[in-house]
Amino acid sequence: MKTVLVTGGAGYIGSHACKALKAAGYTPVTYDNLVTGWQDAVKFGPFEQGDLTDRARLDEVFAKHKPIAVMHFAALSQVGEAMSQPGKYWANNVGGSLNLIEAAVAAGCMDFVFSSTCATYGEHDNVVLDENTPQEPLNAYGASKRAVEDILKDFEAAYGLRSVIFRYFNVAGADPEAEVGEFHQPETHLIPLMIQAIKGERDALTVFGTDYDTPDGTCIRDYVHVCDLVDAHVLGLKWLEDGKGSQVFNLGTGSGFSVMEVIEHSRSVTNQEVPYNTGDRRAGDCTKLVSGSTRAIKDLGWEPSRSTLNEMIADAWRWHQSGHYDQ
Numbered sequence: 001m002k003t004v005l006v007t008g009g010a011g012y013i014g015s016h017a018c019k020a021l022k023a024a025g026y027t028p029v030t031y032d033n034l035v036t037g038w039q040d041a042v043k044f045g046p047f048e049q050g051d052l053t054d055r056a057r058l059d060e061v062f063a064k065h066k067p068i069a070v071m072h073f074a075a076l077s078q079v080g081e082a083m084s085q086p087g088k089y090w091a092n093n094v095g096g097s098l099n100l101i102e103a104a105v106a107a108g109c110m111d112f113v114f115s116s117t118c119a120t121y122g123e124h125d126n127v128v129l130d131e132n133t134p135q136e137p138l139n140a141y142g143a144s145k146r147a148v149e150d151i152l153k154d155f156e157a158a159y160g161l162r163s164v165i166f167r168y169f170n171v172a173g174a175d176p177e178a179e180v181g182e183f184h185q186p187e188t189h190l191i192p193l194m195i196q197a198i199k200g201e202r203d204a205l206t207v208f209g210t211d212y213d214t215p216d217g218t219c220i221r222d223y224v225h226v227c228d229l230v231d232a233h234v235l236g237l238k239w240l241e242d243g244k245g246s247q248v249f250n251l252g253t254g255s256g257f258s259v260m261e262v263i264e265h266s267r268s269v270t271n272q273e274v275p276y277n278t279g280d281r282r283a284g285d286c287t288k289l290v291s292g293s294t295r296a297i298k299d300l301g302w303e304p305s306r307s308t309l310n311e312m313i314a315d316a317w318r319w320h321q322s323g324h325y326d327q
């Protein structure tokens, strides 16, 4: 069986990717330091504990498992923390990724799938965000991801490393079989925060900013189901295996929902009131992030099938009923 090194495989998206890779006939090897991940989430292949910044450990893992490709999810990804502690993000996300990329090239593992983000685009009023939109990130998190994209381009020119870069919009939902799900501590994502507020596990949800230039004043985001998202990664891996060359793909649905609309949908899916209050805007948040690209559908053959808001909330709700990982 072909092995894929999955950094961040103990995290939210990485654990779903491991499940999808296993279903597609690959062996996913998780490489993770558990800084925000959970060993309980590593269910679909071997676990190698290690840090991106530890080159000797990476070399050891590449030599042991001989992966045909890397899927690189491991990163810190909280915008607020990135604004207050940018050095932490540059060291982990850029320094760590550079170390990983160098280790991959040294091991002759030349196919690389990278988790980037729509946060690399920044604020573009009334512009459709496609893969050619200028990348002008508003925060150190987005800047760190853009920097890794640049590293990948330079390593292709110098060494022939091929990459598929996915710029995700807002990832939501959970495995419908509830084997893995979203469990961040602290949680910063809207749907799990809302579910925690409904279940009384936290105080009321805070809606940050009600004076944005949107119909109801709250930020608009494009939500994509985590299972659809990881399916695209398997297609991206096959794209590289078929020798199709490096490419960048947005992963979003093209539909935007405001925070208040997500609250309304949650109320109807769960049949429960969502306790919320309103607060000031958060530094680093853009007004609207919606994908305007169908490249992944046209070129990769991606067929997102679960990414309706109701299905994402329902799957997240089911996962939250079934318990969490051991802490």
Ligand SMILES: NC(=O)c1ccc[n+]([C@@H]2O[C@H](COP(=O)([O-])OP(=O)(O)OC[C@H]3O[C@@H](n4cnc5c(N)ncnc54)[C@H](O)[C@@H]3O)[C@@H](O)[C@H]2O)c1
Binding pocket: 007, 008, 009, 010, 011, 012, 013, 014, 031, 032, 033, 034, 035, 036, 037, 038, 050, 051, 052, 053, 072, 073, 074, 075, 076, 077, 092, 096, 115, 116, 117, 118, 168, 169, 170, 171, 172, 184
């Ligand atoms: N969740 C989203 O909506 C979203 C949107 C855009 C991009 N992304 C990107 O997708 C990726 C996965 O996000 P997620 O929501 O699953 O996050 P997550 O925090 O659940 O998972 C990240 C994993 O990486 C591990 N990790 C972090 N730094 C590491 C290091 N130095 N060495 C080894 N392991 C390390 C963590 O322990 C964790 O298991 C990230 O790169 C993130 O930036 C996520």
